[in-house]
Amino acid sequence: MILRRVCFSSNTLVRFPRHGVITLFHLHSLSRSSTYPNSKYIPSYHSELEQLLSEKCKVGFDKLEDALVVFDKMLGMRPLLNVVKFNQLLAALVKTKDYSVALSLYRRMCILGIPVSVITLTTVINCCCHLKQVDYGFALLAAIFKRGFFADVVTYTTLVRGLISQDRFLEAEILFKNLLKENEVKPDAAIFTTIIDGLCKTGNTSQAIMLLRYMERKGCMPSVVTYNIVIDSLSKDRLVDDALGLLAEMSDKGVQPNVVTYSSLIHGLCNLNRWDDIIQLFRDMDRHKVSPDKHTYSILVDAHVRDGKVKEAEELIELMIRRGQPPDVVTYNSLMDGYCLRGELDKALAVLRTMTSKRILPDTHTYSIMINGYCKKLEVDRAIHILEEMPLKGLEPSVETYNTILDGLFRTYRLDEAHKFYKKMLNLGVKLNIVTRGIFLHGLCWNGLVVEAMSEFHKMESCGLVHHTRIYNILIHGLFKDGKVDEARNLFNNLLLKGLQPSVISYTIMIHGFCRVGLLDEAYKILWEMEENNCLPNEVTYNTLIHGCFKNKMYDGGCVLIDEMCAHGFKVDAFTTSMLSDMLQSKEQDPGLLALQKKFKPLVHQ
DNA sequence: TCGCCAGCGG
Numbered sequence: 001m002i003l004r005r006v007c008f009s010s011n012t013l014v015r016f017p018r019h020g021v022i023t024l025f026h027l028h029s030l031s032r033s034s035t036y037p038n039s040k041y042i043p044s045y046h047s048e049l050e051q052l053l054s055e056k057c058k059v060g061f062d063k064l065e066d067a068l069v070v071f072d073k074m075l076g077m078r079p080l081l082n083v084v085k086f087n088q089l090l091a092a093l094v095k096t097k098d099y100s101v102a103l104s105l106y107r108r109m110c111i112l113g114i115p116v117s118v119i120t121l122t123t124v125i126n127c128c129c130h131l132k133q134v135d136y137g138f139a140l141l142a143a144i145f146k147r148g149f150f151a152d153v154v155t156y157t158t159l160v161r162g163l164i165s166q167d168r169f170l171e172a173e174i175l176f177k178n179l180l181k182e183n184e185v186k187p188d189a190a191i192f193t194t195i196i197d198g199l200c201k202t203g204n205t206s207q208a209i210m211l212l213r214y215m216e217r218k219g220c221m222p223s224v225v226t227y228n229i230v231i232d233s234l235s236k237d238r239l240v241d242d243a244l245g246l247l248a249e250m251s252d253k254g255v256q257p258n259v260v261t262y263s264s265l266i267h268g269l270c271n272l273n274r275w276d277d278i279i280q281l282f283r284d285m286d287r288h289k290v291s292p293d294k295h296t297y298s299i300l301v302d303a304h305v306r307d308g309k310v311k312e313a314e315e316l317i318e319l320m321i322r323r324g325q326p327p328d329v330v331t332y333n334s335l336m337d338g339y340c341l342r343g344e345l346d347k348a349l350a351v352l353r354t355m356t357s358k359r360i361l362p363d364t365h366t367y368s369i370m371i372n373g374y375c376k377k378l379e380v381d382r383a384i385h386i387l388e389e390m391p392l393k394g395l396e397p398s399v400e401t402y403n404t405i406l407d408g409l410f411r412t413y414r415l416d417e418a419h420k421f422y423k424k425m426l427n428l429g430v431k432l433n434i435v436t437r438g439i440f441l442h443g444l445c446w447n448g449l450v451v452e453a454m455s456e457f458h459k460m461e462s463c464g465l466v467h468h469t470r471i472y473n474i475l476i477h478g479l480f481k482d483g484k485v486d487e488a489r490n491l492f493n494n495l496l497l498k499g500l501q502p503s504v505i506s507y508t509i510m511i512h513g514f515c516r517v518g519l520l521d522e523a524y525k526i527l528w529e530m531e532e533n534n535c536l537p538n539e540v541t542y543n544t545l546i547h548g549c550f551k552n553k554m555y556d557g558g559c560v561l562i563d564e565m566c567a568h569g570f571k572v573d574a575f576t577t578s579m580l581s582d583m584l585q586s587k588e589q590d591p592g593l594l595a596l597q598k599k600f601k602p603l604v605h606q
Numbered sequence: 607t608c609g610c611c612a613g614c615g616g
Contacts, residue, residue, distance in 0.1 A: 050607095057608065087608040094609085157610040173613070193611040228612045235613095259609045260613045298614045333615055340616090365615055372616055402614060 039598045046077065050085060055087035060095030071105055075112065083117045099127035118149040122158055126345055129162030137162050147214045153185040157194050162196040172198055189215070193226040200233035208233060224250070228260045235268025240277075243268055257288065270303030290428045294320070298331045305338030310347075313338060329355070329363050336366065340373030348373055364390070368401040375408030383408055399425075403436050410443025418443055434468050441471065445478030453478055454487075468501050473509055480513030488513055502533070513546025520557075523548055539570040546572070549578040559596050 049070065061067040072088055074081050084226035089140055090397060093102040106124045119588060121144050128137040137159055146149050156179055163172035176195050179185055192215040199208035208230055212222055227250050234243035240338035243265055250257055262285050269278045278300075285292065297320045304313040313335055317327050332355045339348035345487070348370060355362060367390050376385035383405055390397050402425050423441055425432060437460055444453035457475055460466040472495040492510055507530045514523035523545055530537055542565035549558030558579075560570060584597050 054607070082607085084607050089608095091608060117608085119609045124609095126609070154607095154610045159610095161610065190611045194609095197611065223611075225612050232613060260614095263613045265613095293613095295614050302614065330614055337616065365613095368616060404616070442611095452615095486610085 026284050035584060036185070046081070049073065049077075049081075051084050053088040053092070057091040057095070060092050064096065064098055064101065065348060066097070067096075067101070070531060071108075075108075075114075080114070083115050083120060086114060087117065087119050087123060090120065090127075094130075096127060097130070099130045102127045103131075116147075118144055118152065118155065121147075121149070122152075123157060124156045125162070126158045129158060129165060132166055134159065134162035134166050134168070136212065142400075151185075153188050153191055156185055157191040158190075158196075160191065161194050164201070169198050174258075187218070187220060187225060188213075189220055189223045192220060193223065193229060196226060200229055205230065205233040205237055205239075211289065222255070223254075224258055224261065225256050227255060227257075231261060232264035232267075235264050235271075238268070239272060240265065240268040240272060257286075257290065259290050259293050259296060262290060262292070265298060266296060267303075268297045270299060270306075273307065294325045294328060295330070297325055298327070298334060301331055302334040302337075304369060305334050305341075305504070310335070310338045310340070310342070310599060315448070327360075329360050329366065333363075333365050333369055334361060337372075337516045340369055340376070341433070343372050343373075345370075345377065345379055362393075362395075364395050364398050364401065367393075367395060368398065372403055375404050375411075378408070378424045380405065380408040380413050380414070381414050399430050399433055399436060402430055403433075403439055407435065407439045407443065410439065410446055413447060414583075415443075415447050417448075434466070437466055438468075438471055438474055441466075442478075443472045445474065445481070448482070450475075450478045450482040450484065467498065467500065469495065469503050469506060472500065473503070473506050476506070476513070477509045480509070480516065483517070484517070485513065485517055496592045504530070504535055504538050507535060508544055509540060511548070512544045515544065515551070517553055520548060520552055524557075539565070542570055543573045543576050546576050547579065550576075550583065555583060555590075555596055556591055559600070562600075 017324075036088050052070070056067075056515070061070075064187075067089065074085065074089065090102045090105065093099070093105070103124060106116075107318070108122070109120075121140055123141045125137040128134065128140065140160065141151055141155065144155065154371050156175070160172045160176055163169070163175065173195065179191075180187060185191075192211065199211065201203070201388070212226060212230060215222060215226075227246055231243045231246050234240065234246070243449070247257060247261065247265060250261070262281055265280055266281055269275075269281065282292070297316060301313045301320075304310070304316060317331060317335065320327050320331070332351055336348045336351045339345070352362060352366070352370070354555045355366070367386055371383040371386050374380070387397055387401060387405055390401070400549065406418060406421055406425070409415075409421055416530075430436075430568065441453045441457055444450070444456065453475060457466060472491060476488045476491050476495075479485075479491060492502070495506065507526055510526045511523045514520070514526065527537060527541070527545060530541070542561055546558045546565075548559050549555070549561065562576070562580075565572070580600050583593070584594065584601060586597075
């Protein structure tokens with residue numbers, strides 16, 4: 001009952017915003033047969049039309065106009081077609097992602113008094129959710145009650161999904177818990193899976209696993225989709241062994257893994273460069289008769305590119321073509337990105353030409369990769385030129401595209417232009433994200449404007465825009481670089497007070513900051529603090545502290561740390577090696593130093 | 607005989 005109240009408290013008037021570009025006027029003109037001569041192929045008989053609809057609701061219409069012509073025909077048929085047929089037509093529009101058109105047709109159905117069912121309304125709610133209008137979805141839920149229907153588990157799953165897709169996970173969780181508590185619906189695998197997905201997407205994989213166990217206890221069998229979501233999340237968290245454990249569990253429980261399962265695992269293994277395991281998984285796939293698809297190959301292409309193996313990536317693309325899984329824009333984007341990362345812009349341009357010759361249209365991301373390539377080479381003007389060309393090609397630059405240029409301007413010390421560009425982004429209505437703000441604050445620090453950066457940060461903070469560890473890292477680093485040790489220390493404490501979790505990078509920045517001003521005690525304290533907070537130091541952390549020790553002539557401490565990091569399987573970096581070598585050549589007559597010189601001789605001469 | 611849940615990109 002609580003739910004009902006909640007639902008009715010939202011706007012019960014079912015009104016739609018002007019979604020998309022299709023208006024009723026367009027629909028009328030589009031559906032006239034004379035406009036589309038092809039419409040003569042649209043059947044006029046009930047049986048043929050019904051056959052067509054049950055086919056198209058699975059795959060969607062090839063052309064939007066065909067759907068509109070069919071709809072118009074359906075309206076004219078007497079006796080009036082069953083609601084199922086109208087639902088199928090709407091389903092076909094959902095398949096082709098023509099959500100706003102589906103909404104317009106639903107409105108026409110209402111105006112003409114065509115009967116609808118809870119399935120019609122659920123389909124329309126789904127369209128609202130895809131258009132990021134979940135509140136209209138709730139208004140439609142009210143419409144369901146008003147018509148005397150009962151919303152079922154599918155309706156609620158759709159709404160839960162809608163909330164999650166608008167980053168309203170807490171509301172989604174409340175809705176879900178209320179549904180369970182009130183026994184409003186019998187939960188199925190899909191609704192559990194949707195919440196599990198929400199947990200994974202908000203970084204709570206362990207809670208997601210707990211919910212997976214809970215659904216099992218409640219007698220609701222996790223589906224292959226449920227497992228895939230958790231496996232994917234674990235793989236992204238670099239916990240691939242746990243993910244592989246779930247793969248084994250799936251097989252034990254008779255849930256057949258599919259190509260998505262394997263692709264997620266392969267992706268996770270690629271991130272860890274575990275090539276042997278990847279080969280093993282491919283064998284496994286073959287044994288289970290699961291064929292790799294375009295995604296699987298694209299992941300591999302991307303992994304090769306990131307590993308610097310561009311030649312192998314090219315060969316894989318050839319293999320894809322031979323196996324009838326032709327590469328698409330995403331695959332080629334990976335390859336282009338590989339060349340851009342190596343600074344081989346001419347080769348990236350050659351890939352672009354290949355794409356064009358194969359009639360694969362470059363997308364926003366393709367151009368963003370090129371822009372990123374030029375910015376990394378500090379050729380920002382060429383990057384801006386590409387940005388200006390994008391609208392001419394019918395492509396709208398994304399916030400990431402703008403971010404890349406903004407970063408480029410700051411890094412080339414074009415401060416005025418960077419400020420103007422940032423303002424331009426705001427004026428254009430670009431939805432700035434945490435990365436934009438990070439680039440802006442980093443850019444100010446980079447150009448020595450730490451005070452301005454801090455003032456901007458406080459303004460952003462008061463609007464709740466910078467609640468992110470990475471933002472604190474940028475500023476702490478900037479403050480230390482500017483010699484503002486106390487302010488840096490305060491900001492780090494603030495990070496904790498705000499309930500944020502320092503990352504290994506945060507700690508390393510603190511260690512680096514303290515070392516450069518000779519506050520070794522404080523640097524060590526940070527290392528202990530990390531351990532207390534279960535944050536493992538990485539190779540950079542150790543090397544940073546070792547540099548600090550050597551620079552401050554604390555050879556013993558530095559050497560103990562070298563032993564410790566080697567025991568953890570980390571390697572000393574080039575800078576540490578050069579410091580060791582300086583130490584070996586040191587003429588100081590300290591007996592401790594002599595002992596160390598003897599010990600480390602082999603390490604340096606490796 | 608219709609509606610809900612998954613994997614690739616700076």
